[in-house]
Amino acid sequence: MDNKIKRRIIKGCLRGNHRAQKELYDYFSRDMFRVCLMYAADYDAANDMLQEGFLKVFKNLHKYKLDGSLGGWIRTVIVHSCIDQIRVNTWNKKRQFVDEDYQMDTLLVSFNEVENRFRESDFLEIIKELPEGYRTVLNLYFLEGYKHFEIAEKLDITEGTSKSQLYKGKRYLKEILEKNLSPEEISKYEGLDQKVV
Secondary structure, three states, X not given: OOHHHHHHHHHHHHOOOHHHHHHHHHHHHHHHHHHHHOOOOOHXXXXXXXXXHHHHHHHHHHHOOOOOOHHHHHHHHHHHHHHHHXXXXXXXXXXXXXXXXXXXXXXXXXXXXXHHHOOHHHHHHHHHOOOHHHHHHHHHHHHOOOOHHHHHHXXXXXXHHHHHHHHHHHHHHHHHHHHHOOHHHHHHHHOOOOOOO
């Protein structure tokens, strides 16, 4: 987005101009909906997260520094909004108490390789199969780059629970992927040169 247009839209939004708000929403909503899909159980929940997130964007737009990336700032607000909704609506109600002893193992396929391997729609379908706790921690760790102590703070869980959810989420994701990848594709991701018979 051009800086002149960005400034005009932001000024309009800060004045409560509905046309400017719609312009900002229309420009960013598609990308932000994909972000919400990574945290939501389905499209309806993702749409609710998107709407709630944009309400927070408009409410807090005065905090945005004009020299930074507007898209990056909006994504941060949307992600925090998704986390808030998960924590308030479901996480506390369905919290899984897990053993804090965990043991990390290596996956056949890394999270980023998976994202590149599948079409986006396939990837979103696979992510939706994960239980909410696993999906949330995986997204925060791999996609948003949060450390375990930050995830623990955001979700009101212990750091050990975050690590355990990540471990179990990766293991669960591995099982799903093994059902969706052929032995040849798995060996490619393992770095094996020989053909799987």
